[in-house]
Amino acid sequence: MSGEEFVPLSLPPLLIGTFAAIACALPGNFLVLRRQALIGDAISHVVLPGIVVAFLLTGAVSTWPMMLGAMGAAVVAVVLIELIRRLGRIEPGAAMGVVFTAMFAGGVLLLEQSDTSSVHLDVQHALYGNLESLIWLDATGWGSLLDTDALRYLPPELPRMGFTLLGVAAFILLFWRPLKISTFDEGFARSVGIPTAALGLALVVVAAIAAVAAFDAVGSIIVIAMFICPPAAARMMTNRLEVQVGWSVVFAAVSAVLGYVLAGYGPLWLGADDAVSAAGMIATVSGVILVLAARFGPCRTRAGAPAEG
């Protein structure tokens, strides 16, 4: 494919998808190790009510209020889950199930009640996102990447996702050591003065930021899939956290690129005319990678790890 077609039509969604996948996979590593994998699931469900409430309050579809609304909903959900878990003495899985389903139901109801049909806001969009539509019409070829005029009309999701990825990566890098210690041994972490509760909340908030930014561009399926599948697959490739995170980034990027390409061109190769959902395909590819790692990964079982150091 020539740059003329690739740069405006495929490059932005590819980059956005890849950034989103990596931004979710990075905190996902810690969530999976902390047995909080389903926090990602909960967050991605409550993003919808957050966005709807923001829309109802501001009366317009504008990015920042909606992002803030989604963030707020994620934090509210995490706090509620924690409250129900502690006050009601309910196991975390059930507490999560209560909170995110109820908030999602509230979101759907608000959405149906309010007049949002005129604007682009519906449940399907929230679930699948619309990666394919994030095109860069002002680009004419590779040269546009240096053309400041054209760059101004990049889809805004691209820089937003890029900055989110930078922020997430910076958080993980900066707090690598306490994150690792408190994930492995919380009691010890507290004894050396690491504020484990605050750090745990910060991790969830960062995951929520990644989820919200990604959700805006690619929908919530990818978010859940990327929180869990790449880190889970990476865990079966290595016994070192540093290496695991590296693998998870690779798997996330491969899922995003391969999923996008398969969704866009796969049906054409099979003789069909129309592309299928890129978000769904990216999730599917990440699942295939997980199956491969679970079947052939060198460290896939607890017992089967190589014996020598």
Add this chain to the structure above:
Amino acid sequence: MLELAAREGRATTDADLGKSPFAIRGLTVAYGEKPAVFSVDMTVPEGSMTAIIGPNGAGKSTMLKAALGILRPLSGQVTVFGRPLDEVRDQIAYVPQRASVDWDFPTRVIDVVLMGLYRELGLLGRVRMRHMARAMDCLRRVGMHEFAERQIGQLSGGQQQRVFLARALAEDAELYLLDEPFAGVDAATEKAIIAVLKDLKTAGRTVVAVHHDLSTVRDYFDHVFLLNVRKIAEGPVDEAFTPETLQAAYGGRLAISQHDLFSRNRS
């Protein structure tokens, strides 16, 4: 029994408190409305090796965790060398129960020991040669230096316990608090651990360990603290580790023949 009650009532002066590496006042921890530890005072003498003993469910681990702020107590104060806990965390090394963590965590033995250098390294400090050397040295002291590159899930229980001890050694603290360090370990590990702890004592450090094996108390420790929800007795082994105090702590549950514990002609 009268003497017992009187001993419990012994008031420690504030001077004792100030010198003690680890002092607890009025510590109560409850799960719901069931007290796990009730109104406990403890004053650990400097340079001692103290065993916290008591029957199952007596609140030994709970007391330690609450004293370190890992659990939230209902009431109580803890001082370390007379100062509040948060000011002196770098003088404390804590060894949690081995079973409290997931040993499937993706990391190597040496990485676990390096966690003991967290206060020194901070968030972004680079691990330099001297840090590595220190971590290796700590591993050598517990006889685990050949396992530095191993994944921790591949270790036996005793080896895991020794790695935990090495991590505490890396902290180079004044006060070592250990939760059941001998639980489920092999004889060689038990010997290695006690040797290291005795070295610490020789170097003037203070060691407090939750312990469950009454038959080794006399060999390993010089002070005991008997707990059964409330404090039963506290003091040097010869004074506080007696048939009467044990009876008070364990009640009818004392399974081991007291003859074994108190006969003087043991090896």
Add this chain to the structure above:
Amino acid sequence: MLWDALLLKLGYNAALVAIGAALLGFAAGATGTFLFLRKRALVSDAVSHATLPGVGLAFIVMVALGGDGRNLAGLLLGSALSAGAGLWALSWLTRHTRLAEDAAIGAVLSVFFGFGVVLLTVIQTMTAGRQAGLESFLLGSTAGMLRVDALVIAISGALVLVAVVILRRPMTMVAFDPEFAATQGISVHRVDMATMGLVMAVTVIGLKVVGLILIVAMLIIPPVTARFWSDRSGRVVLLAGAFGALSGYVGAAISATTPALPTGPIIVLVAFGFFVLSMLVAPGRGVLAATVRHLRYQRRVHLRQGLLALAQGQPVYENLTRRLLRRAGLMRADGVPTDRGRVRAARALLDETRWQAVRADPAHEGAASLYDGLRDIETVLTRDQIEEIDRRIGGPKEVRT
């Protein structure tokens, strides 16, 4: 209007749907209780999301065979098959890899759902603009439901309910104590499979009514709600069923009065309302009751500790203790006990000393096990026993000041 709906006066279909939703709610609540007690509530999340590819594939297959892709029975069969595949994948991942169950649940639900979305987009192009209507499986929709569909839901809801009633005993035993159940000759694995089968059935039946995203709520919220009201598993099952049925019935009725409102979210929100109410006001496990109890208990502990410290002439360190002692008129501002404080302190110390003697005496083991630091010994032992104890400890002692 709402009253009409609640009294089933809004036509035959609406009545059928309301009854079907109630039956479904009861079955879901009861079944979900066993998952919840097994601490596997979110397995239902994986099951429900895993139905989507089955719905899509069933549609494609039925169209390919020249039939109507929207045949409800066919779609439900497809969804059951793919939910089964999802369950199989879940148990394979947890048994054959090092992944924990929560990660396996997340992986299964996201990948199956993602693949389902791919199939939905395929179907969109197949039908070329005509609505396949499969989106209604996401959030549920009872508006414009065919009579035969409503009948299918009502009848299968009733069938699941019958199955729960038949299987309740082994499922309760396995949920409570799997090892004991095994010694009683119950195959834990088979019972787990049966529970999962019921979860699948509830999910599939619920697809049309509440949708696959929210059917999870029907399986989780009522059991959690019921747990606040009882500690007995049999009663929790019944209560969960009742809460589920009530939510289903009321939710369906409300949605019948305003067809624009999707049924699923309303049912879930009604269930959530019951949950919030229960969590706050339930006696015993409710938050309000527990808070009051905790504060009262903390006060008693501090008072007792303060009195013992006074009795032994020790300074009282903690602020809360000092405040409580002073407010009770037991201690003066300078830390010296009042006369009344002295008496109470002496009594507390005596009680404590007696307890100590009792706890050290194997003959009193039964009484000693009642010790909780606060209980008055006179409520546990007889007067004669106490006198005997007092003789041993040398009688009540003076309080040192």
